[in-house]
């Protein structure tokens with residue numbers, strides 16, 4: 001059940017919903033939904049006409065698909081067209097569809113420490129999977145040498161990684177893309193946190209020569225970088241053949257995606273606006289990552305965080321588990337995500353992630369820092 005386990009426990013103990021005013025939602029993965037310093041304003045309204053009230057197209061409205069393709073062509077030189085894009089109701093439905101349509105004799109390769117819902121989806125769909133070591137022993141930084149070599153393997157990797165923040169970019173990402181672009185291999189690069197990096201953002205799409213010849217899927221969403229989780233817009237970029245499958249899936253199971261949301265997000269992707277958003281997100285969250293990093297280290301936590309995302313990935317002192325820490329934090333209307341929920345083998349508190357925690361600074365305004373540190377200090 002992942003993060004919902006923590007949310008339900010929080011509601012039970014505090015009688016509040018995490019994220020309500022006055023709570024400290026360090027377990028949650030949403031960004032600020034207000035204008036960032038130096039960032040573009042977020043539109044307050046959109047105009048809807050009679051056509052917009054009609055059913056949407058199964059694979060997404062053409063202007064949004066074109067805006068997404070244009071975005072990747074402009075920022076990464078991607079060799080794709082709107083026909084390589086399928087629109088979904090957020091990032092997760094696209095990820096679910098990729099794993100649901102995987103042929104039965106393929107296996108999934110996944111890092112041992114990953115985004116909690118991947119585990120649930122693999123379990124629900126009964127997907128055969130192999131773990132790539134990602135634990136304190138290798139500092140949560142596996143290399144391609146740690147990956148399985150068998151044919152018919154699909155990698156799934158969040159990049160930047162949720163929860164670790166470890167980010168594949170440049171030659172390392174290029175090598176990974178080349179490996180998984182080969183016949184009988186495939187990969188899903190989940191780039192939900194693309195904008196949230198200390199160095200310039202990178203995308204697997206920069207390194208794909210001809211996506212139509214691969215089984216590589218790149219997933220993106222308006223959820224984090226564009227700051228609109230409530231709009232529920234995500235997308236998958238893939239070969240035209242795979243996009244056709246998604247179109248069929250949408251027409252039989254999803255019914256397309258809200259036209260109003262698609263109109264809103266098309267506006268957010270306007271080139272100069274999105275360039276400004278990328279810069280503002282990177283600057284604001286890099287400064288938050290540094291401040292909270294220093295603060296957490298000062299409290300005696302051992303940090304393993306990479307340079308991307310909006311989380312710190314830390315080991316609690318003296319074998320304290322994430323759940324035990326949460327019981328203390330909840331007295332202050334605060335909670336973190338216990339590390340065990342990012343364990344893709346779900347080995348519980350006795351597993352390698354038992355005393356790890358994911359601390360989210362995604363929803364935190366700059367002003368909450370002192371108060372946050374005071375609560376953490378008291379509970380440690």
Ligand SMILES: Cc1ncc(COP(=O)(O)O)c(C=O)c1O
Pocket residue numbers: 029089090091092093115158162190192221223229233234
């Ligand atoms: C790694 C990762 N991928 C995808 C998503 C997609 O989120 P959503 O389905 O809310 O768009 C998230 C959100 O938490 C995420 O952390």
